[in-house]
Amino acid sequence: MIRKTIFALAAASLALPATAQQVPDDLTTMPDVPDDYTPSRTPWGDPDFRGSWPLNDIAELPVNRPAQYGDRFWKTEEEIAAEQGRVEQLEEAYESEDEEGTIGLGHWIEYQAGSRRTSMIVSAQDGQLPDLTPEGKRRAALMRASWITGQTFDWVTDFDSWDRCITRGFPASMFPFRYNNGIRIFQSPGNVTIMLEMLGTRIIPVSGEGEPWPEGVDGWFGNSRGRWIDDNTLEVVTTNIKPGASALNVATRGVPSGNTLPMSEEVTVTERFHMVGPDTITYEMEYSDPIVWEDDFTLRANWSRDDDYEFYEYACHEGNVQVRNYITADRTKRQQEYERGAMVEPIDPDAGPPPAMDPASRGAQQRNSEETE
Incomplete structure (x- = not known):
């Protein structure tokens, strides 16, 4: 089922709920979750x-932090601005697909810019x-x-x-x-x-x-x-x-x-x-x-x-x-x-993949070597 997911473009300067992203001055620190709101x-x-x-709106936030961010929990404003251009290009592609009636993967996977976080992991520090x-x-x-x-x-x-x-x-x-x-x-x-x-x-x-x-x-x-x-x-x-x-x-x-x-x-x-x-x-x-x-x-x-x-x-x-x-x-x-002669010897079932019939496994290589001697 194709699900059109609409991601709002959110650069750092755009208005977000005050509680949504509290970015500290030190981008390598993660503040505690605020507890002053009473629902x-x-x-x-x-x-x-x-x-x-x-x-x-968090579908693009990775679990593991990409190496480019080092030990930072937060992106810089410059990094957020760079992401905005990518989303604008994708939005133009979506509009072209709509006009031409050639919808492909464009609306299947849509992207968001604006998340200041670098990963979902908050512990450990890395x-x-x-x-x-x-x-x-x-x-x-x-x-x-x-x-x-x-x-x-x-x-x-x-x-x-x-x-x-x-x-x-x-x-x-x-x-x-x-x-x-x-x-x-x-x-x-x-x-x-x-x-x-x-x-x-x-x-x-x-x-x-x-x-x-x-x-x-x-x-x-x-x-x-x-x-x-x-x-x-x-x-x-x-x-x-x-x-x-x-x-x-x-x-x-x-x-x-x-x-x-x-x-x-x-x-x-x-x-x-x-x-x-x-x-x-x-x-x-x-x-x-x-x-x-x-x-x-x-x-x-x-x-x-x-x-x-x-x-x-x-x-x-x-x-x-x-x-x-x-x-x-x-x-x-x-x-x-x-039928091409790449018969494979079974391997230890506890060894995990690749399983017994993979012709690229060592069993196949060893069998072919023995047959040519």
Whole structure:
């Protein structure tokens, strides 16, 4: 489903909500989230976060900080001005497509200038995800996805949960993609419901009570338990997350390739939804998984209210012929390689990709060498 996402052009001089981007004089520092705004209340007395908060305006904000920014959390005004020219060129291209009736990818992916942040990561200082542990690397090597270069496909288990239209995973689903970025918050006494435009809905008890699920019981979005703190902040702690999906999604900018960031049964995600103004939520996510990552890390981004935003059906599973096509095409390719004599010895299944039938693997090279001796 083509979703036209309209990104407002926002250079540094344009008016933004006062709470949206507080840029310090020292661009290598990250101020604390402001806590001086008091939101309105629901009829039952909870802070009122209800509304639509699409992530379109942070879709270009990367998770990992690009090297050009060094240790800066913030861009300079000159860097923002340079981005404006890029967006103007793209807007001209969109207008030409509209006039000529030749719409291609122009309105599928639209860009924004104006975000002063250099990355979503606010901890660590270098703006980079921490290294994986040896166990994390082992688990990553065993993951399967259509995003892995050189992988073969024999069955549905060779695809990840997003390929199969099941879920983008958690917390990956709370960060932007290129389209279907809608997030809508509903509230009722004792519960906050977060509806995602792409694959999923979260129902979060906010009574501050309740025990976590027993060990061995899990779910794609895990067991979330929330509480209200500081009058303007919802804190949500999530455990019992089902391993399998990538912790962060490859389609979010600045996430490593492959869609193979594993998680263990010990992962804990702590989210804080800070309402810092009538139309701004600062979303903060602390991630801890000592089995997989060398250190914890924290991501932060501002959400902007847009109650005119409309959800579009994410028609992923219906007519999803790609899984079958990948398998059919890959088997045909390997059969052709076999007929040319590039038979491959199986490799250790724990070694991860490239899998056994990749003709470029060492097994093929060794077999061909032995046959020519």
